[in-house]
Amino acid sequence: MRSNKNSVIFIMGVSGVGKSTIGNLLSEQLGIPHFDGDDYHPQKNIRKMSDGVPLNDEDRYDWLLALNELSKSQLNNNSCIISCSALKESYRKLLVEDLEGKVKWVFLVGSFDQILKQIQHREEHFMPAKLLKSQFEILEEPAQALKINISNSPEEIIDAITTEFKKSEFGLLGLGVMGKSLCRNMADKGFTISMYNRHAKDLEEDVAVNFKKKYNELNTALPFDELKSFVNSLQRPRKIMLMVNAGKAIDDVIKNLVPHLSEGDVLIDGGNSHYMDTQARMKYLRSKSIYFMGVGISGGENGALNGPSIMPGGPEPAYEIVKDYLEVIAAKDVNNSPCCTYIGKEGSGHFVKMVHNGIEYVEMQLLAEVYDIFRNMGYDPDKIADIFESWKTTTNSYLLSISIEILRKKEDNDWLIHNIMDKAGNKGTGNWTTIASSEFGVPSTMIAAALFARYISSFKEERVAMSNNYVSNKNTVLKIDANEVLKAYHFARIINHHQGFKLIGEVSNLNNWGLDLNEIARIWTNGCIIKSTLMEELVDILKGDDTILSNKKITNQVKDLKPSLTNVVSQCVLNEISAPCLSDAIHFFNGYSTANSTANLIQAQRDYFGAHTYQRIDDSTGEFYHTNWNKD
């Protein structure tokens, strides 16, 4: 067996299917012990079965726990084989508790008549044939098992099992920065993997082979540049993660893969695809009986290597198949739970990743605005880094901490930051989030502001021309101190997170996705770019409240912080500092906490020129009215 770690092979199936026989033969072949699950039944269960009384779930509970304990203690020394009927998904869940990524299933199957015949030959067996029927009735077929029919000879069955387990558990396709890091992460966790990268003459040659040579943890990994062999090197149902560029490349890869795949295989798109594209691909592959999942992965190169935050969306049965792998490689939260959870159906995984990136855009822009304020106060990058450093105790985050390192970075006698071109790139997700906000009627004002700030930066030549045309008499006197800026920054971050989670919540409702906001906050507490102490606080907050701003604790925080944001934003305006995100935070908050907005005037205008009608505050029936405005 090809493995980097000890594992348990469960041989399952209805009573009489031949689990013990196969278990013993396999034990000889692999040189690892076999335990017959039936030997671990409490006496009362054995008695019941001998009396022809079917076991109930309560009877089974202690038995399954005993087998789970047996597995765990064996794994400390060696791999092992356990034969056990394990007919229901709930039983199997108990069996593998705390064994994530260390279990393989062999499912022996046969027809009722076939098995009945076998049982009638065995005098010693304590299970009367008449109970076989009840076993068939409760059997829930496992999705993730190697399924073998007992019409094969025992030798053939052993051969099939050993051949299959020589194959890789997981395949990764596309060895770019992220793909390579995920390969190393997965191999490091003891999974056997196959790695594929296309062959492109003179550009990409022997990528997988050379990559394997570079890292010790890849010694059991299999490298490929030929698609068919790659697919055939994988255990079934196959689990293949695509790490290629979003867009046409994904469709091309799918097209080339499909002829080699089998029913029930799982394809995972681990890139930043648009969630609507993911839904379309899911639908297409469902028509071919292949599972497709859209899985958001955040954390950059470093996160992918040491534990990213993972947002898997798609069919739930598919998640059951890949769960162990994703949860094992994911970052761990403060309670050591994986920063990976089943997000929901359809494209919800990629949707949530998209909003993650939208929140990230704002977090970055807020730091840029704060940097600008201090720059205008005459502080050099080291001084600004010192201030940021002092903020860590109040509001730490990954982006704050990397900004400190960035600001301190020097080359020759200047700070590197002074020589970086001020035109920001964007890779689509901030843009998509703004579009989704517009489409779904949810006001993500700060994400739009952060996106547009990047766009404005890209018009560098126009900006330079404008700055020459409009020489200002600006005489910067910012009447604020660093602590006020910190409070303003923290307030704005709360609004940013409110807006992001609100967008997810609203779209989840509209699409009937049933997304769990507090679980999403939890898997964002580690591994990803927007991990922060605020995110950790939000986990609890989102357990109790639908939106962040409706939480009592946040209410009090915001009341305390608001005067600072008010002062900072007005000082920015008076001193000609562009701070669109800080500013939108306060205008959003003021608009959102106003019982009577000014949309009454807008409704009147719409009714005036377009006869669009309006509702009245003194008519709770919601009826629509039209007025002939220009007649008395």
Added chain:
Amino acid sequence: MRSNKNSVIFIMGVSGVGKSTIGNLLSEQLGIPHFDGDDYHPQKNIRKMSDGVPLNDEDRYDWLLALNELSKSQLNNNSCIISCSALKESYRKLLVEDLEGKVKWVFLVGSFDQILKQIQHREEHFMPAKLLKSQFEILEEPAQALKINISNSPEEIIDAITTEFKKSEFGLLGLGVMGKSLCRNMADKGFTISMYNRHAKDLEEDVAVNFKKKYNELNTALPFDELKSFVNSLQRPRKIMLMVNAGKAIDDVIKNLVPHLSEGDVLIDGGNSHYMDTQARMKYLRSKSIYFMGVGISGGENGALNGPSIMPGGPEPAYEIVKDYLEVIAAKDVNNSPCCTYIGKEGSGHFVKMVHNGIEYVEMQLLAEVYDIFRNMGYDPDKIADIFESWKTTTNSYLLSISIEILRKKEDNDWLIHNIMDKAGNKGTGNWTTIASSEFGVPSTMIAAALFARYISSFKEERVAMSNNYVSNKNTVLKIDANEVLKAYHFARIINHHQGFKLIGEVSNLNNWGLDLNEIARIWTNGCIIKSTLMEELVDILKGDDTILSNKKITNQVKDLKPSLTNVVSQCVLNEISAPCLSDAIHFFNGYSTANSTANLIQAQRDYFGAHTYQRIDDSTGEFYHTNWNKD
């Protein structure tokens, strides 16, 4: 002939095709005079032709002008017929100058041999047969003519002409508010029209018939609720304007219409369709040899009736066919030119209308914010209306003037505005503009802010709950006067128009549409919702400058206005007034006029966590760099 107005029937075709004969016969039949164009040739032309020398364009110029003069003077009394070869599009343009909407074309056609035979029978004709060839060579077939083959007998030809001219010139489909107003406008201008509205039992019955009965100007209009008869009632090439709801309804109508249409017919979508849908429909109908145009129409019910602003986009030859109708019914600018001009190819007409509506969203929101400021200063609606009234001399607009009427409107003892529900609706175009800005990388910050302000208003219940949670200690002391608010408002309007036209300009470049920004401003000076004195100023400004903010005059204005906006926005912030559009105007301006933005920090962050690389300001080659940030 069915008509509400005098018109000129030009009978055209190569020499010898029989124009005079047909002209005389038609004259007898219709009882209107016929003028033989050849009688109006200057002597020098006749001499040339007799000598067998082909006429050049210079020769023809005086002749065509004479015929144009003849037409105009005749039209004062009666309709008339003029026979004239009119072989080139440029000749026809000269012939019909200032006759928009009053001309009908009959194009007689025959083969070379057929015509040659006819000529050889006519001894008196001054045109030698050998010149016929040159006539065929220069002939450019007209798109908008009734084309009749001379193999028909003269009687049959006359019959075809009179039958055709009994048909309607223009068809309108969909008699909603806008459709009805356009029908009345068109009929009032003397066009013969057919009007169609579907039959829907108990809901829409005899809509067209009943509508016709209601208005005198519709006495020659033909009403239909059956599609085939409607189409057959139209002169060819048919011109049909669809005034149905954007979306699926348009596709359904097209599907039902297509089987009844002929090659070269023109379908016009006069609703607010998304420009990408319009492009797809254009492509589909091109495959059926039918022209499709996406035409933006602004002005609401009143504009449609008395002259809207019209933004036609699509194939240019199609515009030539419908031009006279659209330009006659359009509003007129200050120079009496129609507020209708060919916008450009593909979906550019609907795109421009979409941005028009985006600008409109902002103009409305700015008035709402200004209203809010005055409301917070304790002014009642009448007082605010008085202030707005006083602004008209500085910055008048349609939206300002209707806001005054709205604010003054009373019911019982209160102002009506106080009882209108403050939840703003939106019909998609503001949303689409925000999406287009995001997609094309153009920062339309104010349109997004206006859209999101409407969205925020829609969460009324959450707003009320929030206002209870966050009872503020707000003590409004706005340190501003009305004149400063006016200046701030005017500054923000300039930025709004800058952003709107910038979006059109950028998208025009990206799509190779070659749109003419100053013509677009011109057709927006009257008839539409965003007409204003500022728009009138922009016509000239956009003649000379690519963007509004790069204009010298605007530069000076903005310098003068900026301190007021700065003060007003900071006062709003300090007094908890949500003014996202005013605020975005100043933040956009400050960002857009900053030579060194803070995108350097964002680029560094992106390179840190995602290895996205950055460019350097000290390397003009644009090379990309990557830094290992967390290593010394």
